[in-house]
Amino acid sequence: MPAAPRSVKEMAAAEVVLAAMLLSSAAVAAAQHDYGDALHKCILFFEGQRSGRLPPDQRVRWRRDSGLHDGAAAGVDLTGGYYDAGDNVKFGFPMAFTATLMSWGLIDFGRSFGPHKEEARKAVRWATDYLMKATARPNTVYVQVGDAFRDHACWERPEDMDTPRTVYKVDPSHPGSDVAAETAAALAAASIVFRDSDPAYSKRLLDRAVAVFAFADKHRGPYSSSLHAAVCPCYCDYSGYQDELLWGAAWLHKASRRREYREYIKRNEVVLGASDAINEFGWDNKHAGINVLISKEVLMGKDEYFQSFRVNADNFMCTLLPGISNHPQIQYSPGGLLFKVGSSNMQHVTQLSFLLLAYSNYLSHAGGRVSCGSSSASPAQLRRVAKRQVGYILGDNPLRMSYMVGYGARFPRRIHHRASSLPSVAAHPARIGCKAGAAYYASPAPNPNLLVGAVVGGPSDASDAFPDARAVFEQSEPTTYINAPLMGLLAYFSAHPNPAESGGD
Template identity: 45%
Template sequence: MEEEKRKKLHHCGAQNIPRFTISWCLLLSIFAVPACARAFDYADALTKSLLYFESQRSGRLPYNQRVTWRDHSGLTDGLEQGVDLVGGYYDAGDHVKFGLPMAFTVTMLSWGVTEYRQQIAVAGELEHAMEAIKWGTDYFIKAHTSPNVLWAEVGDGDTDHYCWQRPEDMTTSRQAYKIDKDNPGSDLAGETAAAMAAASMVFKQTNPHYSHLLLHHAQQLFEFGDEYRGKYDASVEEVKSYYASVSGYMDELLWAALWLYKATDKEEYLRYVVDKADSFGGIGWAITEFSWEVKYAGLQVIASKLLAEKKHKEHAHVLEQYRSKAEYYICSCLDKNINGSNVERTPGGLLYVRQWNNMQYVSTAAFLLTVYSDFLQSSSQKLRCHGGMVGHEEILDFAKSQIDYILGSNPMNMSYLVGYGSNYPTRVHHRAASIVSYRESKGFIGCTQGYDYWYSRLKPNPNVLVGALVGGPDLQDDFVDRRSNYMQTEACTYNTAPLVGVLAKLLQLQDQNLDQNPTSPLLASY
């Protein structure tokens, strides 16, 4: 057991029945349409995906906390350093607050709301989505203590992984680590700037003062990251075994500049994205993944969308090159890059990037595919792949297939979104979920006691981590629901974050189809 803990790196690297199912299933039998299980309740999945972020909260929980098996935790974070770092999110099944994946989580939640605000609102989940974003941005405001100082991490991954404790019982180190001008971290500063710029757009109408505050921090962080360049894992070496910055910081600086342009409409930020497109790899890197670590594909998709606006004509040449790389990514997901690399797929049709926590790449791909499909539809264009032209419907259909796989349309008939459907992982690799709730039993549970009694239990977790998207199946669609199988059963905030926007979009299409064809046997399609 101790050897296993020592070796562990943190990289996290029958369906729910929709409201119309009875009549729908009857019609399926009449029309001989197979698989009633192909209909999914996207509204329920959306609600649950947002609930997950409440399970991951660190700090003093609010009065309206819906996940009642959690309680206050990390209330002295930053105390040793003389700074208030209470709040934010635990990224996965442990209790370290890692700045880079937390910021990417908030960027993706914010992007989902900026793209699909109306759809999320119609589903009745806009307030919850905004609360999830604000829980992160409130923490970033605290962590950005001066223009050139950003607290990067609270807690120590190594000591944390020797402990199996509830966050409410934490006895592990809460050492905090920062970046500054002498110890730079352009990737972390850039991603946090992107998160705050994107979030400022979310709050612009409803809370203009807060929006302005976020924008102020975003601009300072971008300037800090750009002026004092360096990788954050060179300054905060403790993060190297968990969230190393392999791709460097250039993608994050471009990403931050583009989000700042979207938030402010200031030409200087667009000029940065255009002028550094080549030297920073924005139009050079053709990538087949989008993640907390590699932002190029997302950057390229947003840059592509600028082409539809006439005011960007003077930058069309460079933006077209961004679009070419965005299309390489989209085509690779669709298996249509004849002369290039495509993303591998399991026999069941799931995109497969790597063994550890593969679902993070599936949810980000589904999001980018959905956004790009909308872009093509609104601009009456098609996708250009080596394998031919592709319409927006085909792109969205594939994105939907990935979401449906997650929700249960797969060889295991397993929902990988915890709490959704009747068959989902019950032994998620998650300390708080796997130990009796602090609300139920306040008796202290120590590090080794947690490992000896709770970690090794064969029984399901006492608390359901609703809305968590686990790491998912292997290349052969096989999945082992075992707490120690962290490659497959650990969930991360950045897995679930991209689902919010896509689920809202799919719910809208489902509802539109229901309105237009109330007796259609194909209510699961659009």
């Protein structure tokens, strides 16, 4: 375990550094946010990402049915699900991760969703209904619909798309333990979400999760090797499939309480790298999430064997806290934004902030603190960092700009998103072809359709700068896995606006 704090003075000094950082960055703006409104819009975004036949209660009215023949070429129904970002491809790996994180937010902070809980459940179900179709055939997971290269060469509405809707799958001859285990995790997590509201559906989800995980474990291998030309570089799994197997087992244990999954983690934690000090979390790498998820068992006094996961979770949290760690995992901009080098930085902001909040919740219930060598951090400190990041997204930043479309007075108007940037079918009934959309892509005009609730990639470095430009997709493109963890964060802060409050739901 990490060493205990050496002195109260050192602990106090670390807290002062963290508080000073939060206060200085918060000075750029001090708005009182309507977290409930932001939560409503965050969930609404997913309706703009829907594929398939839209339901009568569809609220994003400028969208229409699309992808109604998806899967037909392979003799399977793969209609429905979500487009991952601003294109028209359905990528199973990030879609499953999106469903897992939406479910985790509902599981941990369900009561905080208040009147938005049912719409959040619907957002989860739109994904899991699709994942059930994608796993309907034994020992097979359909993991992608659409040719990414052909799709990305066009700028057209999903309602008009005429690029190949090629279907890709993993099976015993073409393994994909990573995407299959993530799919199992999504189905298992969602089974908890629907346990009370729809027990029959919950059971079907859990039964399917068990079968899909067994397939993932028996036929081991990365889907990037089996389907390299199709899934790389968009969603190539660079971290290997081992973390997804542990992640899937952890969610199956949480959902089923079956001892076999606890024993699986014990038996495989070394060979699958559970002890690896990898401080990452996202659609590709689940290590930090595994440690936080399993740590709850330790903190609640249910399983002392997994103490090493709690140690890893503590170490990870320390790397996120400014002024606490000598080896920070991330950096903070002058305006207070957490950032990692690369594109679509807001995915790191929302995903890591969610882990901070979830872990603070577990610590609060257990009366614990984060041990960081010669210092420590309270659950309230973790919550303050998470809330500061949410505030930055909603407008507490040097540009005084909300990075959520439709929230606040100033927000991105030229997001990298085909359906949003092209005239709606209602406004322009005639088809807009593959290359005909280029004029709209290059136009400096704002997008004609507001994709309300979409959170874009945002600033990508220490400058806090943001070019509101469609062509800069690294910063202007929204994704489902940016919004998914933000749902839980917004729900919590709508019910607990004071980070000093203890506990969660």
